[in-house]
Amino acid sequence: MKLKFKTQAYQSAAVQAVVNCFTGQPPASAEAITYRIDPGQAKKGVEDLFSESGFKNADLTLSDVQLLDNIQQVQRGQNMPVDNSLAKSKVARINLDVEMETGTGKTYCYIKSIFELNRRYGWSKFIIVVPSIAIREGVAKSLEITAEHFLETYRKKARFFIYNSKQLHHLESFSSDAGINVMVINVQAFAARGADNRRIYDVLDDFHSRRPIDVISANRPILILDEPQKMEGAQTLKSLEEFKALMVLRYSATHKTTHNRIHRLDALDAYNQKLVKKIAVRGIAVKGQAGTAGYLYLQSIEISSKKPPEARVEYEQKLAGGNIKRIVKKLSKGDNLYDLSNQLDQYRDGFVVSDINANTDTLSFTNGLELTVGDATGDVTEAALRRIQIREAIKAHFDKEQALFQQGVKVLTLYFIDEVAKYRDYTSADEKGDYARIFEEEYKQYLNEVLDLDETPYIKYLKGIPAEKTHSGYFSIDKKTKRLADPAVAARGENAGLSDDVDAYDLILKDKERLLSFAEPVRFIFSHSALREGWDNPNVFVICALKHSDNTVSHRQEVGRGLRLSVNQHGDRMDHPAIVHDVNVLTVVASESYKDFVAALQKDISDSLSARPKVADEEFFTGKVLKTAAGDVAVTPQLAKQIYKYLLKNDYTDDTDRITGTYHDAKKAETLAELPPELKPYATQVYQLIDSVFSASQLPDISDDRRPKKNPLNANFEKQEFKALWSRINRKAAYSVAFDSDELVQKAVTVLNDKDAGLRVTPLQYTIQHGEQAEAVTYDGIKEGNAFKLKATETETNRQSVHSAVKYDLIGKLAEGTQLTRRTVADILKGLNVAVFAQFKTNPESFIAEATRLINEQKATVIIEHLAYDPVEDKFDLDIFTAGLTKQDFSKAGDKLQRHIYDYVLTDSNVERQFVKEMDTSSDVVVYAKLPRGFLIPTPVGDYNPDWAISFKEGAIKHVYFVAETKGSMSSMELREIEKTKIKCARKFFDEINQRFAPEAVKYDVVDSFGKLMELVK
Known part of the structure; x- marks a missing residue:
């Protein structure tokens, strides 16, 4: 299996932020970058094999004023705080900060930035500096697996190597090669004590009596600091000066010292844009003191339509021989633990189940004891707590695996432990440590319950994996004994508690792709806590730390290893907007209560958002940029006052001008007060600007992994009316598009030259x-x-371009943005009026952006006119109605429904909520379904998932079977171009399906209310 990479808009934005800081810098010429490499003093009799010609980075020709202006333009374009000076640093003249949340691909971004800086300006010498062995090995792996991806885009490869003081021949190639050269070095190699670490500054006989640092610095490298907050010691910063860097680019999710910050993608941005996994928590709260009461652990409350709720409880039971064993059993109302435990005295007084409440997830006894799911009480030793954690992680794993298996997503669970002996005990006959033994016991017990389900491909998959083969340990290996060993751990500094053992990381990284394959039986992984940073596998869905909390690792760091979006068996990221947060949910099994863990995690996230503005006053809004289709619009003082008054009038800000929860609640419910007329043209942009101001109400919703309502398919699913409806729409089709490029050229030229709606460039x-x-x-x-x-x-x-010195490949840029051939783009440009084309000089970037948009709109029109669907034999499996439901949170889904195929439905808007309310109470509706996310219609602009399928009563209803799309506005002007195109494609799809298959046509249309739907069907 091979991981796949694709161009992501949010990553491209981070790259362009860096590249645009140097607008106006001329591409390097050969004369500017060639120099003579120091040959050193070769030993007598040894031929000098080294090249004399080297290629260094060209100097920055831009003045400080030009550089600062570029940086300010980048900052204004993102509505970030604007710096009034270049950041001061002895390391380099230019110091840029890029903030990117963990799991969003910052390594990918700075590797792509390397290629872009080379393409635009000719710079070719880069050094990636990292704080630890773990990150160093991960970066090297990323350079390796992205090489082919970037070769396709840039038609060149980067030569990279890890700096090693014993392999200095790489430095000769680094200096003499004219292509892109990247050196990866960990900070200990030049800023730590010790003979090996200091060799970089020594005159070395085996390096022709030269100092490695002199050969490196002669290249004027661009330094890229990965996690710079871990490299801010005085000695490290002093050592970095020796590199004589052309500039420094710093990438981190948590910058401590700020320089010129040019891009921000923080925790809120990443979550709201669905670029990382959602987080769920299984907390374990220990109540009471050990030995003061009978041991109990409430694992879950289970509900069924056929019987009252039951509580899954672990308690102690006396065996025939007198020994005591802890067992897990389902309890019902009236059960007496004294009897069930074979009369253990600890359960004598009032341990009779009085109530099991599925709404509050509580279990009550007649003696007044009440437990909430996740509570443990009585003799809860550390061993008992760890067993509970291991068990809960196994259960969370199976819950996710059942839902994701058919989507081709392999689930991995990661256990962090403190010492190898707890997993691998070489004094034991079977060499199993306590945790390995406990895992296998709990795994087999839960597996037996799962295997009772109907025989499916998933059950067959489970039967083929022995318990002892499905877990493995990733640790250091003692070179003498060849046994697993605890790693060497840094004792102090920013990396205290982390390992620098390259063997362990090498093992983890080599297995990165193999672990993602179903062919590999390992699904549960035990690793040392010190190896935390080495884990970078996208399919980690469960994390469990079997260790004492020592406050050296924050809760945010703990979840960071599992935030990356998952991939399927083809290496494709599961990032489709319709399903991304249904599939990508990370469960953390914590050794503290859900409430305590979430509070600490929310605080960590809040503390990391220090760069966000906190106050929404007139001063904040003034001068900000609103990006519209017609160009950028600066917020004038008058507009700023209107925004401020709007917030104040509707109680969306408090007395200190901070955004209130009222605003965010109204936004989620789509009940925001109407904007004043002056702001309505910029409504979307205004709300984005307001959202950029921090409010505690914005913090990601971290769910309790045990609490979601169950939402099973009900009897409506079996109704003949629904089966008839499903048989009519359960069709797949392939589309084809055949159009004449001359037609597209003609349409594009007409629109671009249009006096009213044509190409208009913002000066x-x-x-x-x-x-x-x-x-x-x-x-x-x-x-x-x-x-x-x-x-x-x-x-x-x-109106005179400041970019006149910059050469643009106009045809190439438009071809890239429109996915048309250069010839077609050239034909379009030939047809432009002189006055229209002259706007290119006024603002090249705006010209390219607007021309791309208008051409793409015409391209979409031509596609629709020539689009044809050809039905295929393949159909959707009924599994799409159950896939992904296990972990959806229906706790806020409202009341139980009467006519829907599920008990509850998750709605996306206030319009949908009202639509459901009226549809579920209408006597004309027999049965309806919110079509599952897996029901997709292919279109040239992306897959389309319609909203509703409805079966009406026969009689006065003209269209008994209906597929509806609900939108807040019926005006096509209110819909985005891509939405309009998908809807047009859907009409063609259903028209073709009706002609080929349906004896009674299925009607498809877009409605904004149930009333509008009834107009169409009657």
């Missing part, structure tokens, strides 16, 4: 601010206040 604008020195205000004898006070702001338009 470049710049802002002039006037200020004067302000009086400092004295507080308690200390002078405070702004040094200057802003008095006036003017906006000027420049």
Whole structure:
């Protein structure tokens, strides 16, 4: 299996933020970058095999003023705080910070930035500096597995190597090769004590009496710091100066020291854009003191339509020989633990089940004891707690695996432990440690329950995996004994508690792709806590730390190993917007209560958002950029006042101008107050701007993994009316598009030249601010206040391009953006009026962006006109109605439904909620279904998932069978172009299906209410 990579818009944005900081820098010429490599002093009789010519990075020709202007343009474009100076640092003249949340692919982004900087400016010498062996090995692996992907895009490969003071010949190639060269080095190799670590500064006989650092620095490399917050010690920063870097790019999710921050993709952005997994928690709360009461652990409350709720409880039971064993059993109301335990005295007083409440997930006894799911009480030793954790992780694993197996997604569960002996005990006959033995016992017990289910491909898969083969340990290996061993761990510094053992990481990384395959039986992995950073596998769905919390690792770091979006058996990322958070849910099995773990995690996330603005006042909104289809619009003081008044009037801000929960609740429910007329044209952008202000209400919802309502298919699913409906729409088809490029050229030229709706380029604008020195205000004898006070702001338009020195491949850029041939693009450009084409000089970037948009719109129109569907024999399996339901949270899904095929339905908007309410109470509706996410219609602009399938009563109803799409507005002007195109494709799909198969046509249409639907069907 091979991991696949594709171009992602959010990653491209991070790359362009870096590249655009150097707009105006001319591409390097051969003369500018060639130099003579220091040959050193060869030993007598040894031929000098080294090249004399080297290729270094060309110097920055831009002035500080130009660089700062570029940086400010990038910052304004993202509505980030604008710096008024270049960040000061002795390491390099330019210091840029890129903030990217863990799991969003920052390594991919800086590797792609390397290729882009080379393509745009000719820079070719890069050094990636990392704080630990773990990250170093991971970076090297990423360079290896992305090589083919970038070769397809850039038609070149990067030569890379890991710096090793014993293999210095790589430095000669690094200097003499004219292509892209990347060196990966961990900070210990140049900033730590010890003979091997300091060799980089020594004159070495085996390196022709030269210092490695001199050969490196002669290349004026670009430094990329991965996790720079771990490399901020005085000695490290001093050592970095020796590299004489052209610039420093710093990539992290948690910057401590800030420089010129040019891009931000923080935890909130990543979660809201569905770029990382959702998080769920199984907490274990220990109540009472050991030995004061009978041992009990409430694992879950199980509900069924055929019998009252039951509680799955672990308790102690006396065996025939007098020994005591802990067992797990389902309890019902009225069960007496004293009897069930074979009369253990600890359960004598009132341990009779009085209530099992599935709504509150509580179990009550007649003696007043009440347990919530996840509570353990009585003699809860550490061994008992670890067994519970191992068991819960196994159960969470099976819950996910049953839902994801048929989608080709392999589930991995990761256990972190403190010492190898707990997993592999070489003093034991079978060499199994306590945790390995407990795991196999719990795994077999739960597996037996699962195997009672109907025979399916998943059950067959499970039967083929022995318990002892489905778990494995990833640890260091003692070179003498060849046995697993505890790794060497850093004792102090930023990497305290982490391992620098390269063997262990090498093993993990070599198995990265193999572990993702169903052919590999290993699904449960035990690894040392010190190896935490070495884990970077996208299919880790369950994390369980079987260790004491020592506060050296935050809760955010703990979940970070599992945030990356998963991949299927083909290496494709499971990132389809319709299913991304149904599939990608990370469960953390914690050794503390759900409430405590979530509180700590929310605090970690909140603390990491320090760069976000906190106050939504007029000053914040003024000058921000609203990106619209017609171009960027700057927020004037007048517009800023309107936004501020809107928030204030509707209680969306508090007395300190902070965004309230009221705003976010209304936004989720789609009940936000109407914007004033001046703001309506920019509604989407205004709300995005408001959302960029931090509010605690925005923090990701971390669910309790045990609490979701069950949502089984009910009797409506078996109704003949639904079967008839399903038989009519259960068809798959392939589409084909055949159109004449001349037709597209003609349509595109007509639209681009249109006087009213054609190509209009936004002239470049710049802002002039006037200020004067302000009086400092004295507080308690200390002078405070702004040094200057802003008095006036003017906006000027420049119709002469500031990019006149930059050469653009206009045809290439348009061909890339439209996916058309260069010839077709050239024909379109030939047809442009002189005045329209002249706008290219005014603002090349705007010209390219607008022309791309307009051409793509015409391309979509032509596609629809020439689109044809050809039905195929393949149909959807009924499994799509059950896939992914296991872990969906229906706790807020509302009341139980009467006519839907499930008891509950998750709606996406207020329009849908009202639609369901009226449909479920209508006497005209027999049965209906929210079509599952797996029901997809292929279109040239992406797969399309219709909303509803409805079967009406025969009689007054004209269209008994109906497929409906619900939208908040019926106006096509309100829909995005891609939505309109998908809807048009769906109409063609159902028209073809009706003609070929349906004896009674299935009607498809878009409605904004149940009333509109009834107009169409009657």
